[in-house]
Amino acid sequence: MADKKLVEAITSMDEDFAKWYTDVVKKAELIDYSNVKGCMVIKPAGYAIWELMQRALDDMFKATGVENVYLPMFIPESLLQKEKDHVEGFAPEVAWVTHGGLTPLAERMCIRPTSETLFCDFYAGDIHSYRDLPRLYNQWCSVVRWEKETRPFLRSREFLWQEGHTAHATAEEAAGRTELMLNVYADFAEQFLAIPVIKGRKTEKEKFAGANATYSIEAMMHDGKALQAGTSHDFGDGFARAFGIQYTDKDNTLKYVHQTSWGLSTRMIGAIIMVHGDDSGLVLPPKVAPVQVMIIPIRQQAEGVLDKALELKETLKNFRVKIDSSDKSPGWKFSEQEMRGIPLRVEIGPKDIEAGKCIICRRDTREKIECNLDEIEQKIATLLDNIQKDMFDKAAAHLHGNTYAARSKAEFINLFNEKTGFVKAMWCGERACEETIKEEMSVTSRNIPNEQEHLADTCVYCNLPAKSMVCWGKSY
Amino acid sequence: MADKKLVEAITSMDEDFAKWYTDVVKKAELIDYSNVKGCMVIKPAGYAIWELMQRALDDMFKATGVENVYLPMFIPESLLQKEKDHVEGFAPEVAWVTHGGLTPLAERMCIRPTSETLFCDFYAGDIHSYRDLPRLYNQWCSVVRWEKETRPFLRSREFLWQEGHTAHATAEEAAGRTELMLNVYADFAEQFLAIPVIKGRKTEKEKFAGANATYSIEAMMHDGKALQAGTSHDFGDGFARAFGIQYTDKDNTLKYVHQTSWGLSTRMIGAIIMVHGDDSGLVLPPKVAPVQVMIIPIRQQAEGVLDKALELKETLKNFRVKIDSSDKSPGWKFSEQEMRGIPLRVEIGPKDIEAGKCIICRRDTREKIECNLDEIEQKIATLLDNIQKDMFDKAAAHLHGNTYAARSKAEFINLFNEKTGFVKAMWCGERACEETIKEEMSVTSRNIPNEQEHLADTCVYCNLPAKSMVCWGKSY
Numbered sequence: 031m032a033d034k035k036l037v038e039a040i041t042s043m044d045e046d047f048a049k050w051y052t053d054v055v056k057k058a059e060l061i062d063y064s065n066v067k068g069c070m071v072i073k074p075a076g077y078a079i080w081e082l083m084q085r086a087l088d089d090m091f092k093a094t095g096v097e098n099v100y101l102p103m104f105i106p107e108s109l110l111q112k113e114k115d116h117v118e119g120f121a122p123e124v125a126w127v128t129h130g131g132l133t134p135l136a137e138r139m140c141i142r143p144t145s146e147t148l149f150c151d152f153y154a155g156d157i158h159s160y161r162d163l164p165r166l167y168n169q170w171c172s173v174v175r176w177e178k179e180t181r182p183f184l185r186s187r188e189f190l191w192q193e194g195h196t197a198h199a200t201a202e203e204a205a206g207r208t209e210l211m212l213n214v215y216a217d218f219a220e221q222f223l224a225i226p227v228i229k230g231r232k233t234e235k236e237k238f239a240g241a242n243a244t245y246s247i248e249a250m251m252h253d254g255k256a257l258q259a260g261t262s263h264d265f266g267d268g269f270a271r272a273f274g275i276q277y278t279d280k281d282n283t284l285k286y287v288h289q290t291s292w293g294l295s296t297r298m299i300g301a302i303i304m305v306h307g308d309d310s311g312l313v314l315p316p317k318v319a320p321v322q323v324m325i326i327p328i329r330q331q332a333e334g335v336l337d338k339a340l341e342l343k344e345t346l347k348n349f350r351v352k353i354d355s356s357d358k359s360p361g362w363k364f365s366e367q368e369m370r371g372i373p374l375r376v377e378i379g380p381k382d383i384e385a386g387k388c389i390i391c392r393r394d395t396r397e398k399i400e401c402n403l404d405e406i407e408q409k410i411a412t413l414l415d416n417i418q419k420d421m422f423d424k425a426a427a428h429l430h431g432n433t434y435a436a437r438s439k440a441e442f443i444n445l446f447n448e449k450t451g452f453v454k455a456m457w458c459g460e461r462a463c464e465e466t467i468k469e470e471m472s473v474t475s476r477n478i479p480n481e482q483e484h485l486a487d488t489c490v491y492c493n494l495p496a497k498s499m500v501c502w503g504k505s506y
Numbered sequence: 507m508a509d510k511k512l513v514e515a516i517t518s519m520d521e522d523f524a525k526w527y528t529d530v531v532k533k534a535e536l537i538d539y540s541n542v543k544g545c546m547v548i549k550p551a552g553y554a555i556w557e558l559m560q561r562a563l564d565d566m567f568k569a570t571g572v573e574n575v576y577l578p579m580f581i582p583e584s585l586l587q588k589e590k591d592h593v594e595g596f597a598p599e600v601a602w603v604t605h606g607g608l609t610p611l612a613e614r615m616c617i618r619p620t621s622e623t624l625f626c627d628f629y630a631g632d633i634h635s636y637r638d639l640p641r642l643y644n645q646w647c648s649v650v651r652w653e654k655e656t657r658p659f660l661r662s663r664e665f666l667w668q669e670g671h672t673a674h675a676t677a678e679e680a681a682g683r684t685e686l687m688l689n690v691y692a693d694f695a696e697q698f699l700a701i702p703v704i705k706g707r708k709t710e711k712e713k714f715a716g717a718n719a720t721y722s723i724e725a726m727m728h729d730g731k732a733l734q735a736g737t738s739h740d741f742g743d744g745f746a747r748a749f750g751i752q753y754t755d756k757d758n759t760l761k762y763v764h765q766t767s768w769g770l771s772t773r774m775i776g777a778i779i780m781v782h783g784d785d786s787g788l789v790l791p792p793k794v795a796p797v798q799v800m801i802i803p804i805r806q807q808a809e810g811v812l813d814k815a816l817e818l819k820e821t822l823k824n825f826r827v828k829i830d831s832s833d834k835s836p837g838w839k840f841s842e843q844e845m846r847g848i849p850l851r852v853e854i855g856p857k858d859i860e861a862g863k864c865i866i867c868r869r870d871t872r873e874k875i876e877c878n879l880d881e882i883e884q885k886i887a888t889l890l891d892n893i894q895k896d897m898f899d900k901a902a903a904h905l906h907g908n909t910y911a912a913r914s915k916a917e918f919i920n921l922f923n924e925k926t927g928f929v930k931a932m933w934c935g936e937r938a939c940e941e942t943i944k945e946e947m948s949v950t951s952r953n954i955p956n957e958q959e960h961l962a963d964t965c966v967y968c969n970l971p972a973k974s975m976v977c978w979g980k981s982y
Contacts, residue, residue, distance in 0.1 A: 099548055100547070103617075105542070172576075
């Protein structure tokens, strides 16, 4: 059987990017489709990436004072309906539980699509005094949104994420937390996942249902399309008023709290694939690679080869290392290591051992490096650092090389007709204009970048006075 | 408001153990009740215990080769029905999803009460060859069982757990894994949670729906009742036959796999509370205490006191340490630290600083120890080790002191009438006899302990020839 399970060629990226993507997630064994429509099985190679992401992000959250909690997965219908915009945004795409065992429920409940209503209901009973603030809570869980079209990691009916929910005494403090968490997401994406992002504010049309303001990090995939990779919402006191979350301030008056929420999901694994992958499969940034080094013995039956491989693994014990000593051919093992995106491969055979050397091969550049065996630990450390940095630089060059500025409607239209990527352009701030652009051009506003440029005085599309520069693109 | 939130007296254990329990979970701020009936909010102090338990257990799993995965939370009704015993066991207590958004589902789905059927469905497509075996997968998730009566941690409609699901080439290998995981649970309970357990096999009546054999670890609570604290199931090839999970063996013939599953849940937090707690609240074993040392400054306004507290915290950075510098009185802070079960309290005031000393107070024994400030790091390390060990010894003494042997029916009845605890007695192995005992005595078989004793030749209740010694008790 194993002989039939060839490392088959995957579709090339340039030929069909969507097919390349699904080929990679399957062949790198990240997921399997399940018989539960729209839901996926996250296999060990995929889940291990998520575990490393969780660990890093959780540490970053905790360093800012966040504590983890767990709230129920069910939302009674009446609770979901308490905040008007929110229920309108989510009710059409929730899964409804109507029976417990053999008994119909008195009130049906949905499975959380997100937990603002549950946190608000909890906070209403939990927060009394200014001494109880701020509340900086987060939970790691799965949520359900009844999507019609699904794609592994990018859009599925159930997905894993974290959702932070905070409550503060003042509007300023809530705004500060919203910005802080956006920065945490951006740092995480750039430093751990080697994915450069554009930080900015969503337009009114694109903001979260019930938020005063939504901020996002937007990443550019290899095909020039955008992926919204993390969002941070400032709710002001809107939810607090709907749910009656009040505290007694130092001046002995009752005041409403101000809230935020922020989330990042397994969708980010999709971003890693689409930013860094190539025609040989996955390319993982070393910091989130479950296996950083694969040692592949050459002529492993020869005396001393497997022993030397084990010795190297021990020498490299500060890294995540595996040995592939299966009975497949070395060439086959190379292809598998490449498909799985393992950052470094160490090849070691009888001749290498005799010469006191080995060959190290970088997954990202395919560069082959000869290395003295007694220098391997330092060499691997340096190479992993370099790969992490070079992958970010390459992705940043791709982002900047495919982001354009349009100063006129003609230029705006031409750019989207001729290029794939982001287009920065001035905008009037009117929802109607944004909707026209979406309809006529099939592009959406990604965000209003924090780093603003003054490209022109008027809106690129309608010529009304410009309010801000928007980043536009096609998106996942 | 804060002044009203007194450290109120909790019900005493001996007066009303059930009320003591719910007082402690609330006052130690482990959970809050939610407006979702039968579901709880796990607050930071409770969730942090779970995180430490997860980390320790996950490391133990991975050391035996287990990998983590994530499967969907939904089970289509037809999938749940594939294994006859299993569906009969679980169908009456599942929550049913009938609508996705505004549309009725073609087939209703339940939320997983456990995931055997999902793993089997997955394995049927994933396993082809002997090279694919064993599969050693685990997932951390929440499950739903529509319980009528619920109690925090012990029984709730949704709870957090891990469920391991493995597939093996042979019956022997599956049996070995079942035993291995039972031992992992026992080691975890004893070494991390300081809870001694009785390992054994469940009777046919009490085994898991669909299993060939179920093994459990049983712990004794302070009130003498049993808590089933972790289970490991050997399925043989029953599920494999129902789901068609076959592999091609080395001899080129198709064979069914042999499977196991094993789970441990947040129920274990209930065990920690009920084994170790006292009339002042929670008592946490150091290894799973989110805060191991609480530094409480005395006369903290006095010059140098807070600085010294911060200095101590820095000295103790290898432990989980907090300073309580709130504006509450020291006495109040002591009660809070005790209620939350923090293993050690360090009291430091101006006089102590002058003398180069501090007072360390053990939560478990209330012993007060004077400690030179320059010896504090070593002292804390030793004390935490001692507490962990002493708590286990105390719990073990309680377990052994309240476990009796009955050699006759009269003795069996008397023991349960006069004592609280476990009673070991010989049993015929007949289900009817077990049911009679349950009906007449209101006790259940906990398990057939691995460590068997020959107490008599005949069944304690019916006088038929005895097959094995059973441990009986009242249970949660």
